[in-house]
Amino acid sequence: MIDPIDRDLIIRVRRGETEAFGQLVFRAQAAVFNVCYRLLGERREAEDMTQEAFIRAWERLHTFDVDRPFLPWIRRVAANLCLNHLSARGPDSPELDDERDETDSAFGPALVVEQHERSEVIRAALLALPPRYRIAIELRHFQELSYDEIAQFLDRPLSDVKSDLFRARKMLAEKLKHDPSV
């Protein structure tokens, strides 16, 4: 599933065209931002980390295989940076930014508010997880990596990865059960 436009842009970037990299950023930035936001919970911080992820990608683009899709790669780069950032930041849990103005109002306002509140509860529950559990959820559920891929990415034994992921789910389920705002 290689996007031919991404592929073309990457080839141009390798020839030194920063303009093409700008286009690549434009296409992928929202997805990368969402990775960072889910892991960090602060808009400003997530924007900064998104920038860092693209700078890192720029520096390493020569090692990137153009016959593989770009988006999963840059999302993993972002996850890795956020994980490092989280371990440097320490155990404090940030307040979730208020995203009240975000949702589309295709449905009635009551439903929108309800759905919105639920997603805030889910985000808060994710952020309340210890970072290693949070990253396991991110990689499995949002980036759809297999157990083996996660183990390889985190450079940890498969058994640890599975135990983290399953515990993370258990904790999440409990948190969400105790806050059934829908």
Next chain:
Amino acid sequence: MTHLSDDTLNEYLDETLAPELKAEMDLHLAACELCASRLLELHVLFDELESLPELHLRVDLSAAIRARLVDGAPLPRPVRWLALTQSIVAIFTAILAWPLIEAFLQLMLLVSPTDIFAGATLLWLEATASLRWPEFTFEMPAWGFDPTSSSLVIVMAGVFILWVVANSLLIIPRSRRIL
């Protein structure tokens, strides 16, 4: 009846179980309400995570990122020319100074540093005094100084300064990029 473990339920939903094992689980789930409800609970969580909406990015970051990349972009032409010039000058200087270097290397093996310095200067002056330019009809330009005298030292100092300046120009824009 042995109930299904949490791990098995997780692997069931992650679709990582071997087909025989999955068939076994299906049988159990059809018969056991408790395990079926545990599975459902986990399934609800999967659905909730999947339904989490993507947020909009309020700012376009591409301009800011591109601005940061300017530091990493190819060096401006004058700096590249300066770097090229400095290498040519350095090679030329090295050729000119070879008698001095050679004398130095010989003395290094023999005597004390002060002797080396005095001796090397003497040797170099002797060596360069007898230095002959190749026989082709090459006219030394009127430099305004004698290349065998101490004025050569001044030229070398100048080259050294040029070298330092050019290298800092090469290094500074890169070091600013290191995260």
